[in-house]
Every structure is written in structure tokens, then in C-alpha cells.
Amino acid sequence: MSTTILSQTSKISETVLINGKTLYYEVYGEGKPLFLLHGYTQSSKSWKSYIKDYEKEYEVYLIDLTGHGKSEPFKEDLSIKAVSEDLNSLIKHLQLEKIKAIGFSFGGDVLYQLALINPSIIESMITIGAVGTWTINDFPEYLKAFTFENRNNFPWLKTSHDGDEHIKAMMYQFKNYTIKLSDKELQSIQPEVLIMIGDDDEGMDLEEVIRVKKNLPKSDLWILPNVSHGAHEGENKNNFILKSKAFLSKK
Incomplete structure (x- = not known):
């Protein structure tokens, strides 16, 4: 089964010049645009096995975020806001007016920044x-x-990733991974948000999760017991697919 999934053919796969750097993306399926964003040091390949679950209802966009995958290696110090600005420019390049989105880890942090940069672009996000x-x-x-x-x-x-240059740049830039949302910024975020957290995710401070939930105007919180960082993966995948599709289909 995994061979079939990985050999699935995209209807578009291309590299484009965005803000002076090349970004790679693939598109599958038909419907409203749904962006799937990977974690730090991952690539769009991490979402390949999910395409079949969404492509009948959505036009699915797999993006290699700045510095990752088939997009070119980091040229500048890592900035989550800058990565989000690149994604916003890519969305404009694609002439999309509204998107839905799912972001894992780094991809989720990018989505929060995108919601600040372009307040009306995201309908709902996980x-x-x-x-x-x-x-x-x-x-x-x-x-x-x-x-x-x-x-x-x-x-x-x-x-x-395309070789050691990519990997070396990502590892080096990890020291610059820092991002902070104020209460005021959270309160200004317009899309409805489903916050999904594993209660064994050692990288997530539950007090911070509560602060975010308290300040986000339209948000749901889903905490999974005995689950670590990749809460959408493994034995949780089927439940995640069901819940994510129900959430994204609202409106």
C-alpha cells in the first residue's frame, strides 16, 4: 500500500522563485485549497500518505517550506515570520483567495504567523x-x-532533502528557532483553530497551551492522552483524519 501512495502522481509539481529563493510544491485532488505543512527538518514527503484521505474533497497542496526538501537551502538566519512571508507570497503567486491548512510543529508555528501577516487568507486551520x-x-x-x-x-x-547542504543548513539554523505570540496577537487571529496536542509532548508547555486557548477568539483544544509530538501519526492517524475532516468542513 505504501508503494502505491508514494508513487501517486501530482497534477502539479514545480519549483517557483518566491522572494528571491526557490520554493517547491505539489498539488493533488479537487476542491477548496488545503495546505499541509511539515515540521522542522521534515519535508512535504511527511504528508504523502495523507493525500488519499483529503484529495476527494480538497485540492491538496504539499509545500516544502523555506530551506526544506526541494526548496533551496537556507541563505539567511531562520525566522519563522520570514518563512510565513514566503508562504504568503507563494499563495499570492498561486492566486488563491482562501485556504484551509494543517501544520505540524514548525508548520503550525508558520500558520500562526501567516494568520497575522494575511488575516483573511486562512478559513480554518489545525x-x-x-x-x-x-x-x-x-x-x-x-x-x-x-x-x-x-x-x-x-x-x-x-x-x-536534496543532499547534505540542506541538512547542514537546517541543523545550523535550529539555534535560531524562536517565536513568540503576545496575547494581543492571539486575540487578533481570525480563522477558527483546532489546537491538537499530545499530553506527552515534552516540547509543549501546558500552561502556554492554556494561554493560547484562552486568547484565541475561535479555538478548540484536543489533548490526546499518552501521545507525544506527532499526535496525528501512527495509531492516532484514523481518528485524526475523521476529526480533522469534520473540523475543516465547518462553514
């Missing part, structure tokens, strides 16, 4: 293991483990 505020400074052990020298400990790196 964030997994992300609440828009996170800093590597709170997790020095991550920085110590997540290095280019240790790349073989993270098997997805080799299959997700």
Missing part, C-alpha cells in the same frame, strides 16, 4: 504540536542532539 510560541533556548538538550554530525540518528533527513 495545528499539531504547536501553539505559535516556542524557543530552542528552553531545550538546550535538543540543540546538543540535533546536529549535522548526528544526522544518521534521524533517518528521515536523508530521504527528505
